[in-house]
Amino acid sequence: MNFKLSHYVIFSDIIDEKNNRLIYTTRTGSLLKISDKVYSHLLNNDFTNISNDDIMPLILNEAIVDNNEDEFKEVLQRNRLAIKDKRLVAFTIQPTGNCQLGCNYCGQVHSKKTMNDLIKNKVVERIIKKVSAKHITGLTVEWYGGEPLMGFAKIMEISKDLIDYAERNNKTYFASIITNGLSLKLPIFKKLVKDCQIKLFQITLDGLAETHDKRRITKQGEKTFDIIFDNIKAVINSKEYDDSDCGILIRINIDKTNGDNVTRLIDLLAQYGFHEKGVAFEFSPVVNWGGNNAAKNSYSPKDFGNLEIDWILHAIKKGFKYKTVLPSLNPIVCQVVDKESEVFDADGNIYPCYEFPYTPKYENDNYKIGNIMFPEESFNNNAITRNWNTDIEKGISFCPTCNLFPVCGGGCPKIWYNNEVACPSFKTNIKDRVVLEYILKHEKCQEIISSL
Known part of the structure; x- marks a missing residue:
């Protein structure tokens, strides 16, 4: 077989006194160490002078591939097969269009609408119908809004129905919630964990x-930080949290107006022992939502990528745990590409993407699958984002030429359909991540990172 160096590789600079380098193969998500000599042979496509011991890991991890292979088509085909062969179906349920907050970057228009019993029952029926297929082994549910806890009663009712079905039919069940945290009092948390089996809580600070408190205030202009922070502290210091296997993800929406505050937030959370409770971070750039120009104060991708590495290093120094900083294989980029996965809003509308409901820009029927109260024959199975992998081939994005495509999948499809660039932050800092990943696995990890 004639070989070629895969397009889907990232090389580090020399990392030690032995002139070794790292090679990250995005086709498999593998990280290997190679000598500088092997590196030179690879760049020159000189495979005959690479020893068998050195070349076999490169072949097995697809750093070297068949010279005749169209790699992009191969990766895209794997992505399509992953969707076809999936065994879990993902759903997002938005039980209410209401929210206490009036965040300055939110694209939603909120209302006091909450899902009624008729729509609730129809949603449960549709989910059960989809999950009842023999090859489906389970389902995942993400609770979203508005603010989902303003529809707490419906979360309890729907969870009971779906959990009962899953247990009776030997299906796995996993649930998560994206909440602003204002209503996440300890008694509510206990019910969500015990009765709703929610395992992951994403909360924004x-x-x-x-x-x-300049960005995430109530609609009446009231501050929210202290309430949310106190709620999280009460949760992570509870016996119920310690006894559960759930986690908390702190999302920070970042632009130039709060970027210099990120490390101070990390310091505060470490001061209160969040690092000892398995709390993790998601550093997210502020992006436009429904054409609201929210990204007007955002960092450039390069600047955000550089800052993100600094924030990750700072969090590690403060004791927060990172199992990995490298993106993993991402054949199913988002539930929007799986035509079995759906989003349900409080009015019974069905969408492919959870950022479409309650957002005026996406009220167009092209973004909507249908409504739960209408016959399925009327549904639009080709709603915008559903044919993402086909649209990549047609040139909607830069993905066909990007060496990160196997671990990215294209980023957020919705953003590309808005004629904006959706490349993730790791595109600009992937080489730093490769080296940091190596350090994380090193026996002297903390000593090395402390010196950085």
């Missing part, structure tokens, strides 16, 4: 109070 946009820096310390001084920045958070």
Whole structure:
């Protein structure tokens, strides 16, 4: 077989006194160490002078591939097969269009609408119908809004129905929630964990109070940081949290107005022992939502990528755990590409993407699958984003030429359909991540990172 160096590789600079380098193969998500000599042979497509011991891991991890292979088509085909062969179906349920907050970057228009019993029952019926297929082994449910906890009663009712079905039919069940945290009092948390089997809580803190309370205030202009922070502290210090296997993800929506506050937030959370409770971070750039120009104060991708590495290093120094900093294989980029996965809003509308409901820009029927109260024959199975992999081939994005495509999948399809660039932040800092990943696995990890 004639070989070629895969397009889907990332090389580091020399990392040690032995002139070794790292090679990250995005086709398999593998990280290997190679000598500088092997590196030179690879760049020159000189495979005959690479020893068998050195070349076999490169072949097995697809750093070297068949010279005749169209790699992009191969990766895209794997992605399509992953969707076809999936065994779990993902659903997002938005039980209410209401929210206490009036965040300055949110694209939603909120209302006091909450899912009624008729729509609730129809949603449960549709989910059960989809999950009842023999090859489906389970389902995942993400609760979203508006603010989902303003529809707490419906979360309880729907969870009971779906959990009962899953247990009776030997299906796995996993649930998560994206909440602003205002209503996440300890008694509510206990019910969500015990009765709703929610395992992951994503809560947003946009820096310390001084920045958070300028961005994430109530519709009446009231501050929210202290309430949310106290709620999280009460949760992570509870016996119920310790006894559960759930986790908390702190999302920070970041632009130039709060970027200098991120490390101080990390310091505060470490001061209160969040690092000892398995709390993790998601550093997210503020992006436009429904054409609201929210990204007007955002960092450039390069600047955000550089800052993100600094934030990750700072979090590690403060004791927060990172199992990995490298993106893993991502054949199913988002539930939007799986035509069995759906989003349900409080009115019974069905969408492919959870950012479409309650957002005026996406009220167009092209973005909607249908409504739960109408016959399935009327549904639009080709709603925007559903044919993402086909549209990549047609040139909607830069993905066909990007060496990160296997671990990215294209980023957020919705953003590309808005004629904006959706490349993730790791595109600009992947080489730093490769080296940091190596350090994380090193026996002297903390010593090395402390010196950086």
